[in-house]
Amino acid sequence: MSVLVYTENWDGKFKKLSYELVSYAKSVAGMAGGDVTALSIGTVDQDELSTLGTYGASLVLSADGTPSGLDNQVYTGIIAAAMEKCGAKVLVMAHNNTGKALAPRLSVRLKAGLAAGVTAVPESSGPLVVSKKVFSGKAFGKVEILTEKAILTLSQNSFEINETGGSVTVESFDSGVDVVAAGTTIKDVQKQEGKLLLTDADVVISGGRGMKSGDNWAPIEELATVLKGATACSRPVSDEGWRPHEEHTGQTGKIIAPNLYMAFGISGAIQHLAGVSSSKCIVAVNTDKDAPIFESADYGIVGDALKVLPELISEIKAAKAQ
Amino acid sequence: MRILVCISNVPDTTTKVKFSTDHATFDDSGVQWIINPWDELALTRAMELKEDASNPLSNVTVVTVGPATVEPTLRKALAIGADDAIRVDAVSADAHYVAAQLAAVAGSGDFGMILCGIESSDYNGSAVGGMISEIMGIPSVSAVSGLKFEGEEVLLTRDIDGGKEEVSVPAPFVGVVQKGIAKEPRIAAMRGIMMARKKPLQVVPAVDAESFTGYQAFAMPEPKAPCKMVDADNVKELVNLLQNEAKVL
Ligand SMILES: Cc1cc2nc3c(=O)[nH]c(=O)nc-3n(C[C@H](O)[C@H](O)[C@H](O)COP(=O)(O)OP(=O)(O)OC[C@H]3O[C@@H](n4cnc5c(N)ncnc54)[C@H](O)[C@@H]3O)c2cc1C
Numbered sequence: 001m002s003v004l005v006y007t008e009n010w011d012g013k014f015k016k017l018s019y020e021l022v023s024y025a026k027s028v029a030g031m032a033g034g035d036v037t038a039l040s041i042g043t044v045d046q047d048e049l050s051t052l053g054t055y056g057a058s059l060v061l062s063a064d065g066t067p068s069g070l071d072n073q074v075y076t077g078i079i080a081a082a083m084e085k086c087g088a089k090v091l092v093m094a095h096n097n098t099g100k101a102l103a104p105r106l107s108v109r110l111k112a113g114l115a116a117g118v119t120a121v122p123e124s125s126g127p128l129v130v131s132k133k134v135f136s137g138k139a140f141g142k143v144e145i146l147t148e149k150a151i152l153t154l155s156q157n158s159f160e161i162n163e164t165g166g167s168v169t170v171e172s173f174d175s176g177v178d179v180v181a182a183g184t185t186i187k188d189v190q191k192q193e194g195k196l197l198l199t200d201a202d203v204v205i206s207g208g209r210g211m212k213s214g215d216n217w218a219p220i221e222e223l224a225t226v227l228k229g230a231t232a233c234s235r236p237v238s239d240e241g242w243r244p245h246e247e248h249t250g251q252t253g254k255i256i257a258p259n260l261y262m263a264f265g266i267s268g269a270i271q272h273l274a275g276v277s278s279s280k281c282i283v284a285v286n287t288d289k290d291a292p293i294f295e296s297a298d299y300g301i302v303g304d305a306l307k308v309l310p311e312l313i314s315e316i317k318a319a320k321a322q
Numbered sequence: 323m324r325i326l327v328c329i330s331n332v333p334d335t336t337t338k339v340k341f342s343t344d345h346a347t348f349d350d351s352g353v354q355w356i357i358n359p360w361d362e363l364a365l366t367r368a369m370e371l372k373e374d375a376s377n378p379l380s381n382v383t384v385v386t387v388g389p390a391t392v393e394p395t396l397r398k399a400l401a402i403g404a405d406d407a408i409r410v411d412a413v414s415a416d417a418h419y420v421a422a423q424l425a426a427v428a429g430s431g432d433f434g435m436i437l438c439g440i441e442s443s444d445y446n447g448s449a450v451g452g453m454i455s456e457i458m459g460i461p462s463v464s465a466v467s468g469l470k471f472e473g474e475e476v477l478l479t480r481d482i483d484g485g486k487e488e489v490s491v492p493a494p495f496v497g498v499v500q501k502g503i504a505k506e507p508r509i510a511a512m513r514g515i516m517m518a519r520k521k522p523l524q525v526v527p528a529v530d531a532e533s534f535t536g537y538q539a540f541a542m543p544e545p546k547a548p549c550k551m552v553d554a555d556n557v558k559e560l561v562n563l564l565q566n567e568a569k570v571l
């Protein structure tokens with residue numbers, strides 16, 4: 001099964017996400033002995049493009065000279081052209097803002113069934129059957145693709161990066177798509193500079209209404225800094241304006257899957273858990289021993305978050321110093 | 323301009339999920355149905371825009387694809403303030419089938435803006451909005467967290483991975499919205515509920531369309547091991563467990 005994987009770069013650099021996607025594509029292709037072609041749109045230098053080979057791409061198509069601003073119709077055209085060029089049966093993309101914008105359009109354009117937010121390789125390749133989360137993580141559903149081609153969008157942080165190695169060819173790719181005909185015009189861009197993105201973080205330190213006030217966030221931020229992680233919060237916290245909206249996790253906020261998620265003063269409402277339940281390890285600190293968060297946590301402390309946090313920071317610093 | 327808001331009818335987000343004994347279908351006995359949270363926010367924003375007389379907006383229509391049993395959810399949308407409603411009489415088979423129905427409705431009216439949610443909270447398809455735009459061959463903007471008019475021009479704020487962008491888009495287009503588009507969903511008042519009974523709800527037949535996917539079976543996640551409790555006076559032990567047992571520090 002030959003696979004095309006759409007990789008994303010930020011200012012010419014690939015992030016962990018793209019390597020995760022290529023590793024996943026390699027596993028999918030391996031099910032029926034096929035190759036992986038990676039597509040990159042925008043200006044990325046040759047060395048950076050070749051790194052995709054380490055994770056299993058044998059060919060990299062570089063659609064350079066394409067404006068980096070996302071116009072859904074233009075990008076759909078380029079990716080569809082790349083599918084045609086490499087004759088792939090499966091397209092792999094990220095289940096992030098870009099993937100959610102493009103995959104449905106490509107599904108129609110390519111007549112390819114879409115399974116969105118998959119977390120594992122397909123169970124079978126003919127017919128293609130793949131498992132995905134449904135009901136915001138409360139259950140799994142087995143999706144059968146009824147069309148000849150398929151599109152799989154991978155949930156972030158759900159697949160191990162594998163360095164399978166191998167030689168790679170990098171080719172410049174002219175899709176022939178008229179980029180000037182874009183329907184949308186980007187008028188302004190505000191980038192969040194320097195900050196670790198919540199969805200990229202391996203460690204996330206999160207606070208809920210139990211933190212009592214936005215003024216109490218210093219230890220949450222400090223713990224995140226000590227563990228090189230990002231900060232998050234429950235929805236009421238961002239609704240109150242204690243924390244920015246970008247930090248709210250849950251069904252209506254960001255969906256994350258870090259290695260470690262620490263919840264301070266969060267009750268564990270089902271809508272909150274929908275955004276964090278895929279974390280590999282969950283730690284909860286809550287004054288209420290019956291708080292539902294303890295049903296989903298791996299480790300828990302019944303206690304006052306404002307007291308536990310400073311102790312935890314000093315203990316972790318001490319442990320790290322050893 | 324007329325706005326079309328696509329409404330997905332979903333189980334209340336606190337529903338305990340159960341499946342039929344053969345695991346082939348969702349067991350909806352005892353389920354409370356609601357407007358999909360993002361669609362509710364999209365409708366709220368559409369109402370806010372319409373109420374500001376300086377905006378070139380004349381009408382807000384809501385549409386859903388589903389059998390007669392979904393009509394209470396459509397009535398709820400009318401009670402929140404939509405002017406009229408359309409129900410495509412069909413059982414939603416998969417995202418492509420549903421998108422084809424909605425594209426047919428959108429194409430038959432003079433809608434400048436078609437709003438969808440980023441995903442349905444039941445099957446989390448994240449597909450229908452983008453598919454409608456591609457079927458119709460019109461622009462789409464996804465992850466929309468802000469929507470306003472500047473004269474006749476529509477300006478959207480969208481989230482990108484690592485920031486925000488302001489985007490201008492010509493009508494007609496599809497906006498796929500997420501949180502932030504409206505602050506709080508609007509709740510229907512008594513007067514709205516009374517008025518909703520008299521508002522037009524049109525039922526249209528389905529068009530022929532293909533399904534691209536199907537669900538074979540469902541499963542519940544593996545039950546997890548119980549939480550290990552650590553004494554609040556022994557934070558050091560937690561650090562030890564995280565370091566040596568969970569190996570996450
Ligand atoms: C459609 C819908 C969508 C939603 N989407 C989301 C979403 O995406 N994300 C989200 O988070 N919520 C969401 N919610 C809201 C959700 O239902 C909960 O209301 C919310 O998650 C609760 O936030 P919380 O845990 O911070 O606050 P609370 O539920 O008020 O919990 C506070 C907790 O702090 C504990 N506490 C108090 N003092 C202390 C202390 N000193 N130390 C330690 N613990 C303390 C309390 O025991 C309690 O358990 C949604 C709701 C709906 C209806």
Ligand SMILES: Nc1ncnc2c1ncn2[C@@H]1O[C@H](COP(=O)(O)O)[C@@H](O)[C@H]1O
Nearest residue numbers: 328386387438439441442447448449450
């Ligand atoms: N049966 C339906 N009727 C009307 N709109 C729908 C239906 N299913 C999905 N939608 C719209 O498409 C969005 C995304 O849904 P989905 O692709 O199912 O996750 C929803 O938020 C709705 O706006």
